[in-house]
Amino acid sequence: MKLHVGCAMWTHAAWSGRHLPHPLAPRERLRAYAGWCNAVEGNTTFYATPAPETVRSWAEQTGPDFRFVLKLPRTITHERRLGDVAGPLRDFLSVIEPLGPRAHALWIQLPASFTPGDLDTLAGFLRRLPTQYTYAVEVRHRAFFEDERWRTRLEQVLGQVGGPGGAGGPGGSGGAEWIAFDTTVLFATPPSSEAEREAWSKKPRLPRRTRALTGHPVVRYIGRDDPRLTVAGWQPWLGTVSAWLREGRSPTFFIHTPDNANALMLARRFHEEVRKRVPELEPLAEPVPAEQPTLF
Template sequence: MWLHVGCAQWTHPAWPQPSREKLRAYASWCNAVESNTTFYATPSRAVVANWAAQTPPDFRFVVKLPQVITHERRLTNVDTELRGFLSAIEPLGPRNHAVWIQLPAAFSPTDLGALAAFLHNAPRDHRYAVEVRHRAFFEDATASANLERVLARAQAEWIPFDTGTLFARRPTSFAERDAWMKKPRVARRTRVLTGHPIVRYIGRDSVEETVDGWSYLVDLVVHWISEGRSPTIFLHTPDNVEALNLARRFHATVAAAVPAVAPLPEPVEAEPPTLF
């Protein structure tokens, strides 16, 4: 049984990491990562091959489509860009868990035709997962059902970004205020569509509040694993200082309830600082 956990990045100044091969070090702490850098530009195959070389075959990348596809072209007339991107990430092999289609907040239920056409034409040898931010998808039952039908036809998953804990009370730090301005305030979603659910969860600066807020998610993940699903959970905080430890803590909490879950690797020690 597998539970994959990870963060929004594989390097952070506050994390215990060596000066080189930071991804290899990160992969000794977590077994999944959100690949946000691909949103800004399609990486070269050589760069992606280096990512693969630093991670074991069972490591999961959830790679975000470039913004030219999702935000600038809004999924229309992007066949060349999509195929170029999929070719670039090919060196990941089995590590490429899902292609992450994060849509802008302005992408509304009236745009579902573009998503349906995109998923219909997308190569079938990849798994796709969609994140929407328009509030109608969370507040209007018809809009939600229509989106689910589009995703179901392509065997794609709906990625929820759970910001409930973040917005539970007013921010008390710069990082929390910044997150309040940037993160979507949408209803919590617990329904999954495939055998590979993906959830993004953001807490607060307080570790205790973050852990208290994910209790429902622990129960859900235990249930999904009992159903034979293979979930991937990404843990965020406003500044992500504690995200690495929180990801391992979440995994340990689930593993305590489901001992058959495969363990995480043992973290490698960071290199001691040198003068040269």
């Protein structure tokens, strides 16, 4: 039984010398991060398909159990809006092949302008995807959260996706997951820092959703710069994630804060708090200290 936790990136200036050794060569940064967390969001792939040697380096720096949730390039999701994308999709899938099982889920983040009227396009796109990967879809249009008809229809579209494990649900990996993107804590009270004000201007204000559709739920939880508020805000998730684990699901939980200064420690703390509720959960490995001990 494992819970995978992680952050939105594996390198951050606020972590250098504090949590991660400094200096670190670029090809060692992911390895150091992987000593703290066992998953990471692949946000950089949204902006461009990485070079093959870059992906090979990612594989070399991580163990086979490490999880990347990789965002499909924006050319596919935002510019071409899932239409006429065979070429860029083929290029992307070819490049990430060296990751093997580390490519835990391919993340289809759709723009807020993607409406219920576009669901047939999504269904057609998902039907054409190779079945050796699992998929996770993120929608931001409020109709999917506020109208039962469209929520049900989206779940039906996601449930029709094939997968390496057959049918979806606790025991299988078939079906595409609906990513839970929780910004409720961020918007609970007015922002108190420049980073929080920027997050308010960019993040969607959506209701919390805790329903898992498959055996591999993915949560993106956005907290606050004050760690106490972040911890207080994730309390409802502790019970949800614990229940998923007991049902045989394999969740991945990502911690964001507007400045991300404490995200590494918070991700590990979330894992520890779930483990208090589910003692059989396998612990995370101990991270390497930022300051390497000397012999003298």
